[in-house]
Amino acid sequence: MRFTVDSLVVEPATSDAWERPRRWLEAVSWRAAAGVAAVALVAVGGCLALRSEPRDAAVVLPRASAVAPTPVPAGTAVPQQAEIVVHAAGAVARPGVYRLAATARVVDLLEAAGGPGDGADLDGINLAAPLTDGARVHVPAHGQEPPAELDIVEAPPAPPDSEETPGAPVDLNTADAAELESLPGIGPVTAAAIIAHRSEEGPFPSVESLQEVTGIGPVKLSRIADLVTAGQ
Known part of the structure; x- marks a missing residue:
C-alpha cells in the first residue's frame, strides 16, 4: 500500500498541549522557591539565636598570694643545748667540778679532768655510762675494791622554788x-x-x-x- 505526501495533513498544535507543561514547570518552580526560602529562614533564625545567647563569662581566678613566714617575736630566745655540772673525784689528774654537755658520758668527764691520775684503775668503771646533772664520779685506784657499778652519786633533788609556809604549831x-x-x-x-x-x-x-x-x-x-x- 502506498501513501503519498499529499495525503498527510499536519495539524497545528493546540494551546492545551503547551499549557500543561508550562503550569507544571511553574508549580515546580514555586515549590522549589518556597523550600529554598524556608531553608534560608531557618538558617537565618539559627544564626540570630546563636548570636542572642549570652556567652559564658570568663572565670577569673584570684592570684595565689604568697604566704609569708611567721616572724619570730623579738626577744624569743632559741633554746640551746642544756649543760650539766658533774664532780670528778678519785684517781684523776685534776679532780673538781666541770660543766659538760647534757649528752656527756664518763669518758668526756675524764678527759675534761685531765685524764686518769697515777694508778687509776679504768677497768673497773664504765667509760660509756651517761652522766646526770649534779652527779659525782669517783675513779678508783689500783688496789681499791672496784665498785659493782660505776660510782656515780647523784645529787639530791633540788627543793621547790617556792617553799611551803609551815602551818600553825x-x-x-x-x-x-x-x-x-x-x-x-x-x-x-x-x-x-x-x-x-x-x-x-x-x-x-x-x-x-x-x-x-x-x-x-x-x-x-x-x-x-x-x-x-x-x-x-
Missing part, C-alpha cells in the same frame, strides 16, 4: 592523834603515849617536858621542837 595539850602523827618521828604508838601522859599527868607545862613520855628523847624532841607548842 601543834598544841601538845589539845592535839588529837592525827595531829600528833603529822609530826616527824611520831607514829601511832608515840601519839597514843603522849595523849595518855597528858590525861594522867595533866597538860604539858613546856615543850621540853615532852621528854617525860616514853619513846621521846633529845634527838626526837629536837626534830619537833619548832613544830609544837605547850598551850596553857
Whole structure:
C-alpha cells in the first residue's frame, strides 16, 4: 500500500498541549522557591539565636598570694643545748667540778679532768655510762675494791622554788592523834603515849617536858621542837 505526501495533513498544535507543561514547570518552580526560602529562614533564625545567647563569662581566678613566714617575736630566745655540772673525784689528774654537755658520758668527764691520775684503775668503771646533772664520779685506784657499778652519786633533788609556809604549831595539850602523827618521828604508838601522859599527868607545862613520855628523847624532841607548842 502506498501513501503519498499529499495525503498527510499536519495539524497545528493546540494551546492545551503547551499549557500543561508550562503550569507544571511553574508549580515546580514555586515549590522549589518556597523550600529554598524556608531553608534560608531557618538558617537565618539559627544564626540570630546563636548570636542572642549570652556567652559564658570568663572565670577569673584570684592570684595565689604568697604566704609569708611567721616572724619570730623579738626577744624569743632559741633554746640551746642544756649543760650539766658533774664532780670528778678519785684517781684523776685534776679532780673538781666541770660543766659538760647534757649528752656527756664518763669518758668526756675524764678527759675534761685531765685524764686518769697515777694508778687509776679504768677497768673497773664504765667509760660509756651517761652522766646526770649534779652527779659525782669517783675513779678508783689500783688496789681499791672496784665498785659493782660505776660510782656515780647523784645529787639530791633540788627543793621547790617556792617553799611551803609551815602551818600553825601543834598544841601538845589539845592535839588529837592525827595531829600528833603529822609530826616527824611520831607514829601511832608515840601519839597514843603522849595523849595518855597528858590525861594522867595533866597538860604539858613546856615543850621540853615532852621528854617525860616514853619513846621521846633529845634527838626526837629536837626534830619537833619548832613544830609544837605547850598551850596553857
